[in-house]
Amino acid sequence: MKTTRHPKGGALASDAGKKLGRGFYARPAEQVARELLGKVLIHRKNGWMRRARIVETEAYVGVDDLACHASKGRTQRTEVMFWRGGHAYVYLVYGMYEMFNIVTSVAGDAQAVLIRGAMGLDGWDADLLGPGKLAREMGITRRLNGADLTKSELFVSKTRAPAPRIGAAKRVGVEYAKHWKDAPLRFYDQASVRISKVGKALLIAPETQP
DNA sequence: GCGTCGATGGCA
């Protein structure tokens, strides 16, 4: 892609590629979480855009998954998780960090993928490893809760990326989730420099293709 | 490099 770069990193918004469509998101969270690795997340604003390659995700697989917010039921906070796939679910944790998730599957089946890490593109040298930092640096706030990624200025590019070598591990910060706490639903690109909190003990056998 | 701890506010 031919791009004009912003001095601090980022590129002209007009150079953004096509958005992934509903079909991509209307599938189980685990599959979407794997296939999001290597894809490019874009947030356009004021004629410019920030692009980042996704390197780490986590799947939350529905009301039966005790780590999934939707397991608490359909509340004001979890409402968008019950919408059809492709919407942003953004919420606040620990009083200061916004978590950016993408709702997946069909309406009524509350699954979502938490975007945990990415690498800045277009000369953008931000630290996007960790969900709190990623959302903050990409300017993703609760204002975008419920946004439709198939139509919004926030979206994932359809551009084909080389399929990364995928590692799986247990999810972070879900020790309370009883028999779900060790489920291998965190996925990461093994070629990525560093992944947030990937302890050796957490690693499951490497995998190859989404 | 690693363990511990506090910040800070929404939520059930």
Place this chain on the structure above:
DNA sequence: GCCATCGACGCG
């Protein structure tokens, strides 16, 4: 009372 977190601080 708990968090799908992060950064500062103390080690030695």
